[in-house]
Amino acid sequence: xxxxxxxxxxxxxxxxxxxxxxxxDPFPQHFEICDHFQMLGYMSYSGMPxxxxxxxxxxxxxxQKTLYDYGVSxxxxxxxxxxxxxxxxxxxxxxLLLQILxxxxxxxxxxxxxxxxxxxxxxxxxxxxxxKTHADRVRDYVEAPGIGQTKVDEILDAAHxxxxxxxxxLEIRKLNREEQEDLAWERSQPRYDPYQxxxxxxxxxxxxxxxxxxEPDEDLLLFIRDHNFNLSEWEKDLxxxxxxxxxxxxxxxxxxxxxxxxxxxxxxxxxxxxxxxxELHIEFMVRHNxxxxxxxxxxxxxxxxxxIYEDIESRWDDPTDEEKTESGRKNGEGREKxxxxxxxxxxxxxxxQYLTEELVRDMDLFRHEKQGNDRxxxxxxxxxxxxxxxxTLIKQVGTTSIxxxxxxxxxxxxxxxxxxxxxxxxxxLDLEYAEKTIAYxxxxxxxxxxxxxxxxxxxxHLVHDGQQFKTVKAG
Amino acid sequence: xxxxxxxxxxxxxxxxxxRDRQRHRQKVRQAIxxxxxxxxxxxxxxxxxRDKIIKVPIKGVKEYRFVxxxxxxxxxxxxxxxxxxxxxxxxxxQGQGPADQAGDQPGEDYYETDVTLEELIxxxxxxxxxxxxxxxxFRQVESKRLFxxxxxxxxxxxxxxxxxxxxxxxxRRRHATIGPRRVNNNSNGSLNGNIQNGQEESEERRFPFxxxxxxYRHLVxxxxxxxxxxxxxxxxxxxSMDTVKKYLARSFxxxxxxxxNQRYENTExxxxxxxxxxxxxxxxxFFYKGESGGTFVSSGYKKALEIIEARYHPALWNIYAFHxxxxxxxxxxxxxxLESAKxxxxxxxxxxxxxxxxxxxxxxxxxxxKLFQSIDAENFCxxxxxxxxxxxxxxxxxxxxxxxxxxxxxxE
Numbered sequence: 001x002x003x004x005x006x007x008x009x010x011x012x013x014x015x016x017x018x019x020x021x022x023x024x025d026p027f028p029q030h031f032e033i034c035d036h037f038q039m040l041g042y043m044s045y046s047g048m049p050x051x052x053x054x055x056x057x058x059x060x061x062x063x064q065k066t067l068y069d070y071g072v073s074x075x076x077x078x079x080x081x082x083x084x085x086x087x088x089x090x091x092x093x094x095x096l097l098l099q100i101l102x103x104x105x106x107x108x109x110x111x112x113x114x115x116x117x118x119x120x121x122x123x124x125x126x127x128x129x130x131x132k133t134h135a136d137r138v139r140d141y142v143e144a145p146g147i148g149q150t151k152v153d154e155i156l157d158a159a160h161x162x163x164x165x166x167x168x169x170l171e172i173r174k175l176n177r178e179e180q181e182d183l184a185w186e187r188s189q190p191r192y193d194p195y196q197x198x199x200x201x202x203x204x205x206x207x208x209x210x211x212x213x214x215e216p217d218e219d220l221l222l223f224i225r226d227h228n229f230n231l232s233e234w235e236k237d238l239x240x241x242x243x244x245x246x247x248x249x250x251x252x253x254x255x256x257x258x259x260x261x262x263x264x265x266x267x268x269x270x271x272x273x274x275x276x277x278x279e280l281h282i283e284f285m286v287r288h289n290x291x292x293x294x295x296x297x298x299x300x301x302x303x304x305x306x307x308i309y310e311d312i313e314s315r316w317d318d319p320t321d322e323e324k325t326e327s328g329r330k331n332g333e334g335r336e337k338x339x340x341x342x343x344x345x346x347x348x349x350x351x352x353q354y355l356t357e358e359l360v361r362d363m364d365l366f367r368h369e370k371q372g373n374d375r376x377x378x379x380x381x382x383x384x385x386x387x388x389x390x391x392t393l394i395k396q397v398g399t400t401s402i403x404x405x406x407x408x409x410x411x412x413x414x415x416x417x418x419x420x421x422x423x424x425x426x427x428x429l430d431l432e433y434a435e436k437t438i439a440y441x442x443x444x445x446x447x448x449x450x451x452x453x454x455x456x457x458x459x460x461h462l463v464h465d466g467q468q469f470k471t472v473k474a475g
Numbered sequence: 476x477x478x479x480x481x482x483x484x485x486x487x488x489x490x491x492x493x494r495d496r497q498r499h500r501q502k503v504r505q506a507i508x509x510x511x512x513x514x515x516x517x518x519x520x521x522x523x524x525r526d527k528i529i530k531v532p533i534k535g536v537k538e539y540r541f542v543x544x545x546x547x548x549x550x551x552x553x554x555x556x557x558x559x560x561x562x563x564x565x566x567x568x569q570g571q572g573p574a575d576q577a578g579d580q581p582g583e584d585y586y587e588t589d590v591t592l593e594e595l596i597x598x599x600x601x602x603x604x605x606x607x608x609x610x611x612x613f614r615q616v617e618s619k620r621l622f623x624x625x626x627x628x629x630x631x632x633x634x635x636x637x638x639x640x641x642x643x644x645x646x647r648r649r650h651a652t653i654g655p656r657r658v659n660n661n662s663n664g665s666l667n668g669n670i671q672n673g674q675e676e677s678e679e680r681r682f683p684f685x686x687x688x689x690x691y692r693h694l695v696x697x698x699x700x701x702x703x704x705x706x707x708x709x710x711x712x713x714x715s716m717d718t719v720k721k722y723l724a725r726s727f728x729x730x731x732x733x734x735x736n737q738r739y740e741n742t743e744x745x746x747x748x749x750x751x752x753x754x755x756x757x758x759x760x761f762f763y764k765g766e767s768g769g770t771f772v773s774s775g776y777k778k779a780l781e782i783i784e785a786r787y788h789p790a791l792w793n794i795y796a797f798h799x800x801x802x803x804x805x806x807x808x809x810x811x812x813l814e815s816a817k818x819x820x821x822x823x824x825x826x827x828x829x830x831x832x833x834x835x836x837x838x839x840x841x842x843x844x845k846l847f848q849s850i851d852a853e854n855f856c857x858x859x860x861x862x863x864x865x866x867x868x869x870x871x872x873x874x875x876x877x878x879x880x881x882x883x884x885x886x887e
Contacts, residue, residue, distance in 0.1 A: 005479050012477040033481040041491050055502055056538055058495030092481075103477065149498075161539050294552045297563040303552075364553035368563050370546050375564040378548065380557050393550035403541045427547040436539035 003096045005033070011100050018270045019107045023339065026110035027124075028085035031103070035092050039079070040064050042089055046249070047079040048131045049087075052138035052241070054156050078102040082113040082252070083127035097283040100274075101267055108266035112259050115343050118251035121170045127248065134241045141234050155235050158440035159242040165220040166246055168254070168399040180214040216406035216421070219243070223407050224418075224444045231444075239444070254346045254398040261305015262342055264292055268306075294363065299393070307363065308354050313338050347398040351390065360386040367392050395427070403429055405451070418445045422453035429453055431462075431471075438464045502536045508598050596733045622694040631691025640690035649682045704739035704793040704824075706732050707782070709775040710761065711800035713750040720831045723860050724799040725762050727829055730870045735795050745782055749775035755782065771808045772800065772843065776815035780822075789822045797827040797873075802843045809846055820852035827856045827873050 008031070019026065034042070044061035045051040077098055080088045088106040090099055113119050123130070138156075141147045167174065175183065188207040193199055217223050225231065225239040252259070271284050294303045315323075317334035324330070341350065360381045367379040367389045379385035394400060404423035412419035418441065422429060434451065441464075442449040448465040452474070459474040551563060627640060708728045710716070716724075736742040746761040747753055753774040779796055787794060796819055804812060819826045830844050847857055858869035 005481055008479055009477075012479070016477065029477040031477055031479045033479065044492055044495075053495055055495055055498040058492055058497065058499035059536065059538075061492040061496055062499060107477075153498075164540060294554075296554050297551045299550065299552055364555050364557055365550055366553050366557045366563075367548050367550050369548045374562045375549075377553075377557055377559050377561040377563055380553075380559055389550055392548050396549055401543070403543060405541055422541075427543045430542050430544035433539050433542050436537075437541050440539065 003099075007096065008090075008099055008103070011096075012103055014274060015100070015104050015107065015270055018273055019104075019111075019266075022266065022269060023335070024107060024111040024266065025115060026086065026107050027083075027114050029088065029107060029110055030085055031088050031090050031106070033090050033092050036068070039076075039089060039091050040068065042079055043076070047081045047087075047089070049128060050132040050135045052135040052156075053142065054160075055153070056160065078106055080106050080109040080113075081127060082119060082122060082124050082248070084114075084125045086110040086113065087128065095283065097276075097280045098287060100276075100280070101271060101284060101287055104267040104270040105263045107270075108263040109259060111266075112255070112262050112342060116251070116255055116258070116346075117171070117344055118254050118346050122248055122251060130244070130248075134245065137237060137241065141238070144234070147234060152238065154443070155238045156242070158444045159221055159239055161437045161440040162220045162224075162444070163242050163246040164399075164402050165218065165405050166222075166243065166250070167218045168250065168404075170247075170250075174219075175215060177214070181209045184209055184214055212410045213407060216408055218404070218406050220405070220407065220420075220441065221444075223410070224441075227410055228444065228446055230446050250399065254348075257301040257305040257308075257347045257397055258342065258345060258350050259305070260302045261307075261309050264288075264302045264306040265309040265338075299396075304363070305350075307359060308350065309338050309341075311356065311359055312341060312354050348394050348400050351394050351397065355390050355393070357381075357383075357386050360389055365389050365393065395425070403427070412450060416447035418447065418449045420449065420451040422451060424454040428455060431455075434462055435464075435469050438462055439469060442466055499536070504598065506536055507595070596736075622696055624692055625695045626693045627690045628693045629687065629689065629691070631693070635692045635694070637690045637692050641684065641688050644690060645682070645684050645688040648685065648688060653682075703741045703743070703787075703791060704735050704795065705743045705745060705783075705787045706735050707745045707747065707779050707794065707796040708761065709747045709749065709753075709779055709796065709798040711750070711770055711772070711775070711798075711803075712748040712761075713770045713803070716801055716831075720799075720801055721762055723831050723862075723866065724829070726866050727799065727860065727870065728797065730866070731795065731797055731827075731873070734870075734874055735793075739793060743787075745779075747775050747778050747782070749778065753778035770800070770804050771811075772798075772804045773808050773811035773815050776812065776819055780815060780818060783822060794823040795825045795827075796823045797825075797829065799829040799831055800843060801832065802830045804843050804846075809843075812843070813846055813849070816847060816855075817850060817852070820850065820855050823854065825854050825856070825873070826852070827858065829858045829860055829869065831860045 012031075040061060042048075043064055044057045051057065077094060078088055078090055080086060086106075086109075088102075088110075090102055094102070113122075113124065138152065141152050142149050184207040188205065190202045190204055212227065213223065221239045221243045225236045225243075231239075268288060271288075276284060292300070292303050292306055294300050313334035315334075316329065316337040317332055319327075319329040319331070319333075341354070345353070363381075365381050365386075366377050367385070368375045369378045370376075379388055381389060404425075405420050406423065407418065408421050409419040410416070420441070434453070438449050438451055446466075448463060450464075451462040453460055453462065455471075461472045461474050463470055463472060553561075627637065706728075708731075710721070710724055732742065732744060744758070746756050746758060748756045748761055749771070751769055751771045751774060755778065775798065783789070783792075783794060816826070816828075828843070828847055844857065844859070847855075856873045858865075858872055860866060860869050
């Protein structure tokens with residue numbers, strides 16, 4: 001390190017002054033300086049200083065280390081944890097400029113965590129403590145006589161498989177049983193008929209309120225926890241732990257492009273305004289371009305997000321005459337607009353509203369499909385197809401990249417079968433993965449599990465009855 | 476204002492993921508073990524160096540979730556002049572963005588891992604789960620001791636430290652320096668003197684080891700010629716041996732070679748291909764060259780006997796001969812074949828015959844199999860291989876016959 005912590009503090013002060021000047025509103029920030037070895041460790045445990053033990057973290061570590069050792073991928077310059085105060089790691093071996101860039105980048109992430117609506121439910125003043133108590137509880141179970149590593153692993157493996165199968169939009173309140181029943185009664189009421197005087201009255205049937213759940217339930221782990229009475233307390237607790245940790249990560253999955261774009265947008269603004277000495281400035285340009293350059297054939301979230309924010313700002317700063325008359329926009333509203341966007345959007349709504357035809361064309365986005373063993377470009381950004389490309393892209397960001405699977409019944413055909421339904425949106429499930437995941441669900445549920453989905457546009461039931469898996473064509 | 480902490484110098488870093496990594500490796504190993512039959516029958520590893528690295532596909536360590544399949548379209552970014560029809564990748568290598576928070580997204584799993592042949596062999600023999608008495612028998616057969624003790628040295632590695640000798644030499648040195656151990660009792664009267672004496676006494680009592688005291692056992696290599704072994708692979712390369720049959724044979728030879736190689740320092744391989752005539756060939760030719768024509772099994776055996784006589788004297792070499800064939804032989808050759816098979820049994824540690832019948836035609840009346848049933852030598856073994864799964868059971872039977880004392884084993 002050819003600079004001291006004091007140097008970093010000085011730069012931090014300058015950066016923070018700019019952060020306030022630009023109107024960013026972060027949590028208090030703590031930086032921990034670590035080496036690459038520790039960074040690899042933090043990465044495999046999602047940055048948490050303490051996390052429960054599981055072999056998959058060991059696997060993540062080995063994979064990262066292999067990629068790093070062979071120079072396939074570098075290490076991130078930083079990691080930020082959504083907590084209050086926020087915790088970020090800086091790599092000791094990085095140059096001074098990289099640290100400055102990273103500090104600015106971190107403050108913007110921090111601001112995003114504090115202000116974006118998806119993070120509203122993350123209780124981030126307890127993040128670190130929450131993960132720590134989870135880790136302690138899991139370790140207790142591992143060491144408890146009669147439980148032990150193997151049994152804990154069995155539950156964790158299964159819970160990991162189902163963990164992302166949970167509600168995505170926490171803004172929509174989940175109805176409790178009573179409210180669900182009320183809703184069912186309400187729905188069963190005959191619709192208002194203006195001609196009821198002359199029509200024969202419809203026969204009214206009371207709704208079937210015996211089914212569990214009444215409203216389709218997306219929280220697989222919680223549902224199994226609450227409705228499989230054969231689970232012991234520690235097994236239920238493990239399911240709770242995995243569910244809660246997923247809830248923490250979900251907003252980050254939801255806002256990857258927005259979050260990285262926001263941080264990149266602001267590190268650029270902040271560093272431009274810092275009046276860096278020339279040699280630092282040149283290095284900054286190089287590093288900035290390295291982070292933001294598009295990855296051919298793929299989507300670089302840093303690049304995509306950055307471009308969209310820039311575009312929004314310029315369009316709201318100088319609206320066209322048409323926009324001025326139609327929506328009453330004034331000049332110079334760009335800054336205000338992007339702050340609004342960072343508060344009320346998530347990746348899918350962000351792309352839907354602000355990924356314009358010009359951007360799609362400009363970035364040369366395309367759509368590719370499987371043909372034999374190759375992925376072949378099927379549509380490129382032209383007048384007819386840009387909308388299609390955009391829709392495809394929206395489907396692969398955030399939680400829209402995770403299939404929606406809901407529980408419809410927990411006593412299907414009176415056999416305690418857990419009846420799951422895949423919300424088919426034109427995309428087929430990967431069958432190998434589905435089979436194994438259903439087996440995990442069966443393991444946790446203890447009774448048969450059935451998933452309804454579409455394969456080749458035909459309804460199929462994937463069933464695991466505890467003995468074997470089979471695929472049945474419905475109807 | 477941001478705060479900084481830097482735990483570098485004073486902080487002893489912990490390797491927090493060590494335990495989880497170890498458990499991941501155990502899972503990988505288990506996955507290899509589960510697929511071992513496929514791996515050994517698919518890899519070109521017979522007679523290869525033990526350091527050879529093999530890519531092993533793994534099915535057991537994926538983290539499954541509900542995910543969309545590869546059939547679905549995806550979006551990507553081009554370099555500015557993308558045209559419809561451009562190939563942007565292959566299925567199976569889904570793109571991964573820049574490194575970021577690992578663990579919160581269902582990323583690509585790597586499906587292959589590298590293991591050395593050495594590890595693979597360990598796994599193979601672990602998988603065999605040889606019961607204790609079998610292991611013991613191997614030890615008896617083991618004819619070479621790598622090292623034997625020869626004297627002592629002042630320098631050496633810690634495990635070879637001879638504690639008794641070192642302690643003795645320390646005592647000897649103390650005796651020479653300060654006389655025999657006895658508490659010195661001439662008191663001085665004064666308090667001061669007593670204290671000083673006491674200090675001196677405790678100094679005296681502490682007589683630490685010196686480097687010169689340490690004695691290490693010295694080992695020298697001990698070569699015995701009996702630790703040589705030769706594996707003679709005899710295979711019918713006549714027209715009736717098709718690729719599938721050869722493939723099964725190859726897997727079997729791999730196991731045999733590795734098994735022998737585990738136990739002897741120096742293992743050589745001889746390949747004999749025969750149809751109506753026999754030739755010594757190299758491995759490639761052995762497995763890949765097909766020949767046409769009929770079969771004289773005796774020709775192969777005679778060639779083996781010839782080679783043994785010329786190069787591998789039974790007094791110096793442990794000989795393992797194994798013959799694979801599909802069972803066809805010209806009837807006129809049967810007597811000669813039986814004769815030379817018996818001869819081979821006499822000079823070999825183990826002589827085996829494997830009949831490979833991959834197709835459903837389960838014809839127990841195959842001439843050779845029937846014919847060889849009349850051989851009652853203890854070190855002779857016949858196995859039938861119908862499909863890949865039979866390799867294991869067949870091989871287990873084969874090695875249980877090696878220099879056998881226990882008669883029950885011959886049957887199974």
